[in-house]
Amino acid sequence: MASSAKEEILARIRGARVPAAAPVVRGYHREGSGGVELFAERVADYRAVVRTVTDVPEALKSLRGKRIVAPSDVPDEWLVDGVTWLREPLSIEELDGSDGVLTGCAVAIADTGTIVLDGGVAQGRRALTLLPDHHVCVVRADQIAASVPDAANPPEPTRPLTFVSGPSATSDIELNRVEGVHGPRTLEVLIVT
Template sequence: MSGRDVVLGRIRRALRDVPRSEAPDDVPVPRDYARAHLPSGAGAGGALAGLLAENLADYRAVVHRTGDEGLAPLLCRLLAARGSATVLVPPGLPPHWLKAADPVRVHDRAAATARELDSVDSVVTGCAVAIAETGTIVLDGGPGQGRRRITLIPDHHICVVRVPEQVVASVPEALERLDPARPLTWISGPSATSDIELDRVEGVHGPRTLEVVLVEE
């Protein structure tokens, strides 16, 4: 007996007492389960952003916090500290974000090859939503984020998250904001993998360094 036969057999036994005439919508399913699993007090205001920052750091992302006026100087410092001579920008990135930065802007083009993207020093994007409970940022290919590949090939990604507007507590709350038809990329820290001996290697299928800037409005 195959694994498939075992699974289907269990399903048939579980459905044995269900009338064949019953449709999926005939029996209401309770949806009163917990939508978030947060520590006491973590769901309010700045505490939610603090939880997001803590969980991002646990995944080895580098977290920065600033106000709107400090965003441009901070991005300039981060790119300078990285020694970035070129920075990839999505078409809808707010121009004032990089007004203080010196690197050459490389614009997201459909014709750009993987080799060309790999030669870029850094990429700066926004995000669709950030999840405090899991320390995850989600990209959906919007104008301020660009195509998925521009955040997977360059070695250094700076992602800007607006607080509290783009921060939610849990995955269910994030899903309510996302369009499943869009190309969703879920990021929890820099790209990493481990071999059979559990040696961690970063930068295998995404950026080796992820910096997240929380802009508190």
């Protein structure tokens, strides 16, 4: 029986022996909490403001005189005096008119300098972190995973995840960087040790 060219080509493809691909080696740091120093370095590479702190309320005193959105379940000690705290429910206009937002996070990734939000405790709804121009995110050292695979098991896998790697930015065809196009222009990360 004569075979068509198509059948012959498919037979060759099916019979081809493909050597096993070499494993991809990435510089993941799997021991410990993932490395506060590495996370801070990578976040700073994205033009974020990074501060390592031991006292969150003391660090938040820099927000005095501002109108800051805070999810309803942030720790009470974060709500320092001298700040006008805006609490949910808020309209889109109220969010947009604020000076910033203060949140926690679900997990952070040292290798990529990424913060993961899942709408859990101290994070609020997604719009809270997309509309205000300044996002202050509190990251505890024990929340820092070494790598993306290490962070792949979020506390609540049914929640929508938002991955934040620096302030919102985009570039046009000529690679002119514009910040604040689809999220906060300024990201400030407080790493609590």
